Amino acid sequence: MERKVVVIGSLNYDVCLKQDHIPEEGETCFADQVEYCSGGKGANQAVQAAKLGVNTYMVGCVGSDSQGGFLKENIEQYGVRTDFLKIVEGSSGMSVAQSLYDGGVRGSVVKGANDQVSKEDVDALKGFLKPGDLAVFQLEIPIPVVEYGISFCKEQGCYVILNGAPAAPLAEEALRQVDLFIVNEVEAGFYCGSEILTEKAAEEEIRKMAADLDNVCIYTLGKAGAVVCEGEKCEFVPPKKVRAVESTGAGDSFIGGLCYGIVHDMNIFEAARFATCCSARTVCKTGGQPAMPALEEVLELYQETVV
Template sequence: MNHTKVAVIGSLNMDIVVETPRHPQVGETLLGDRVRFIPGGKGANQAVAAARLGAKALMIGAVGDDAFGQELLSALERDGVDVTGVKRLSGTATGIASIYVSEGDNSIVAVPGANGQVQPEDIDRNAEKLEQADIVLLQLETPVETALYAARKAKELGKTVVLNPAPAQPLPEELFRCADFVTPNRTELSGYTGIAADGNTLGAAMRRLQELGAANVVTTLGAGGSAYLDENGEVRLAMGHPVPVVDTTGAGDCFNAALAVSIAQGRSLREAVEYAALASALAVTKFGAQAGMPTEEEVRLFAAERA
């Protein structure tokens, strides 16, 4: 049995997903096709993905005392995620994300709500979960100071830290130094380094992030797959897998969770990136961030088909 444990410190949102024939322009009103209320949030998405990929996911975060908060906790519990590290805040709204989906692509506006009140003391209160974990997975939909505090704590405990630096925002270099793996997408990488992450300059941007303190850099490239730096600082590519795209929401979260689970299981960086590419390809073939997360068995079968 797989006893890998992944501690996920991050956001829980209710995704309000509006399907539209196209994305609206500024000042324009469109009639949408459909609206759905779907559990999401980068942290919760990654916890579900890790659980479905065979790990024990330990979630640390916050929700409000509203109906959305209870629904999010119930959804995590159905996937076997340990939610005892999620606090419920009286008089505070649960975080939400308004997601517009058109032709398989999406744009998102998130309102943090309770996610903005995840504090360093919450990390201390759940120190036992960090001690139990094989790897710690962080994102930036909770306060940066809390992510930094969690990363410090994890390193003090000798844990491997994966930082998904999204959404992009100013970060202290110490946070990069505390991360064993930093996983920006192309746009985030350009923002953090000031170097266009395209073509021949991709490697320069990734190496610049290492100079800022990241031990290992993995960059997601959308349909183009992903890239990582080998031990010599050279760019290695992991190709994407062409699949019918239904919804790209949560694909990056699936990639990060699969990468973290793989690393915790002792796979090499190349093997972990290739596994994450398989998992995230499957994630876009279903609607909804958490609903689309594949199981360990589904990834195994998909890999066999691609072999």
């Protein structure tokens, strides 16, 4: 039977304002533009996997507000199954970002419904999760639910991926239980306790972490690529040279791509090369979920990598 991907995480309604300056205390300024997007790390990763044709389920909560309906329909349009998505009383997860023309961004996030994801929502997966299925977590839902979910999914025989983003303290036991731990360079700095400024530092730290946690670790390094470490074996996966326009969702696209690779029995280094091609496509378009590529677009780039 086809292995499925079950993402247990966040959905956010993102409001993005474009303006020329950040208002001072007491000032209200005009923004030039507003965009409404479906986001949240969980939803983004699920959408990328689904766009690649992987059988993908989103487990989480949206609010009873109109944004909740928008979020649910939006991911369904991309092919994500919502059988385990709950609608709860109150507001949906939401973010408001003020972005400036020079690239600066300020924002606030309302946890909303994401904060209501519970251990019962994880328990509801009993009998549905099969050995070999992928369970994917990030840290935008309550941490105790993530910790519980990791050990629950391991008991069901799943391959568990943890994206430690946004960086937050987590029980060591949970980190050890996951099969794959993935973070970007900023988050990696948080988990290993020292800033990662060079590729060499990334490799040194990731070797230590992979040995210590005894699992596969991946650090993504933005436009510098990624390092992947499995046991003694560490590999640098170079980025694809593309004309990047916006990096929103790069890491989420990478994780959706990894899911595709793992479901299709690629080894982790091969899966990371495939994931790199997904991200490369994503950074060439604006927006998160709409920018994420379908399988054909990724294969074009990936085939160049292989030959």
